[in-house]
Amino acid sequence: MVDVAPDRSATLVHVGVVRSDPRDPIESRLATIAAGLRAVLDEHRPSVVAVERVFAQQNMHTVMGTAQASGVALLVAGERGLPAATHTPTEVKAAITGYGAADKRQVQAMVARILRLDEVPRPADAADALALALCHAWRGDAAGAASGPLTPAQRAWADAERLARG
Amino acid sequence: MVDVAPDRSATLVHVGVVRSDPRDPIESRLATIAAGLRAVLDEHRPSVVAVERVFAQQNMHTVMGTAQASGVALLVAGERGLPAATHTPTEVKAAITGYGAADKRQVQAMVARILRLDEVPRPADAADALALALCHAWRGDAAGAASGPLTPAQRAWADAERLARG
Numbered sequence: 001m002v003d004v005a006p007d008r009s010a011t012l013v014h015v016g017v018v019r020s021d022p023r024d025p026i027e028s029r030l031a032t033i034a035a036g037l038r039a040v041l042d043e044h045r046p047s048v049v050a051v052e053r054v055f056a057q058q059n060m061h062t063v064m065g066t067a068q069a070s071g072v073a074l075l076v077a078g079e080r081g082l083p084a085a086t087h088t089p090t091e092v093k094a095a096i097t098g099y100g101a102a103d104k105r106q107v108q109a110m111v112a113r114i115l116r117l118d119e120v121p122r123p124a125d126a127a128d129a130l131a132l133a134l135c136h137a138w139r140g141d142a143a144g145a146a147s148g149p150l151t152p153a154q155r156a157w158a159d160a161e162r163l164a165r166g
Numbered sequence: 167m168v169d170v171a172p173d174r175s176a177t178l179v180h181v182g183v184v185r186s187d188p189r190d191p192i193e194s195r196l197a198t199i200a201a202g203l204r205a206v207l208d209e210h211r212p213s214v215v216a217v218e219r220v221f222a223q224q225n226m227h228t229v230m231g232t233a234q235a236s237g238v239a240l241l242v243a244g245e246r247g248l249p250a251a252t253h254t255p256t257e258v259k260a261a262i263t264g265y266g267a268a269d270k271r272q273v274q275a276m277v278a279r280i281l282r283l284d285e286v287p288r289p290a291d292a293a294d295a296l297a298l299a300l301c302h303a304w305r306g307d308a309a310g311a312a313s314g315p316l317t318p319a320q321r322a323w324a325d326a327e328r329l330a331r332g
Binding site for chain 2: 031069075078
């Protein structure tokens with residue numbers, strides 16, 4: 001979670017990873033993830049939630065699990081009345097480094113610099129989450145869904161933009 | 167929702183479709199779906215929840231949305247402490263008609279016959295949900311996750327079985 005000022009300067013509020021036991025059944029794992037996300041939302045009360053946009057191009061098993069977890073993250077936002085937005089990894093890389101094909105370590109190092117942290121947040125997923133949050137704050141309304149429901153025309157535009165950036 | 171006796175005879179308890187407004191943002195739509203599912207679970211208190219297993223073979227956009235909704239269904243089960251199981255459309259068809267390549271209408275007609283209904287439940291999604299519930303009840307523990315968490319060996323077996331049935 002980050003605080004981003006109108007001049008785009010950013011401060012770290014909270015960073016973490018919700019872990020579930022891979023030996024638990026999927027319904028329990030998703031409940032653990034939801035509980036972890038709710039605890040953070042209730043403690044820090046953000047104004048918007050950003051979730052990575054999942055594509056079905058990689059390993060199918062992984063993608064389905066990731067999509068289910070992203071559905072839970074979006075749900076938790078919706079239940080709190082928070083707008084949610086999704087961004088692709090390419091959009092995140094471009095927003096953070098100015099270069100959509102940047103490697104993961106470049107993005108993570110940049111996140112640490114932007115937030116004036118002495119070290120790159122660990123694990124990598126935590127740094128990726130901060131990159132996503134910064135990406136969302138910086139893209140703002142232009143990326144769609146930054147503040148409340150879109151009109152159908154805004155949504156069509158945002159979708160077209162996303163496809164173009166893919 | 168169905169009641170299935172040890173002799174495999176089945177009775178309709180409840181059938182319905184939770185609808186969300188396609189113009190709403192995804193986080194609101196998922197919250198609507200979760201609320202609808204919770205209301206039904208709290209009214210009828212089933213002992214297990216079955217969810218269609220989603221594959222990433224069809225239209226990507228649709229699949230991701232379906233996977234997110236299925237994540238929400240699994241979550242709602244997990245939060246109620248209910249075991250959840252997933253079955254592929256092929257498994258459902260095979261369980262209901264004895265033929266994995268049966269067409270949708272054959273499956274739906276069979277559902278009406280099994281439950282002694284005068285008509286096929288509408289819309290088609292509602293009939294499909296009943297077919298899934300019957301499939302789960304009939305496959306029982308052999309299909310995995312019918313009653314509580316599986317041991318790792320049971321899960322490996324259930325996964326292998328699912329892959330084999332595809």
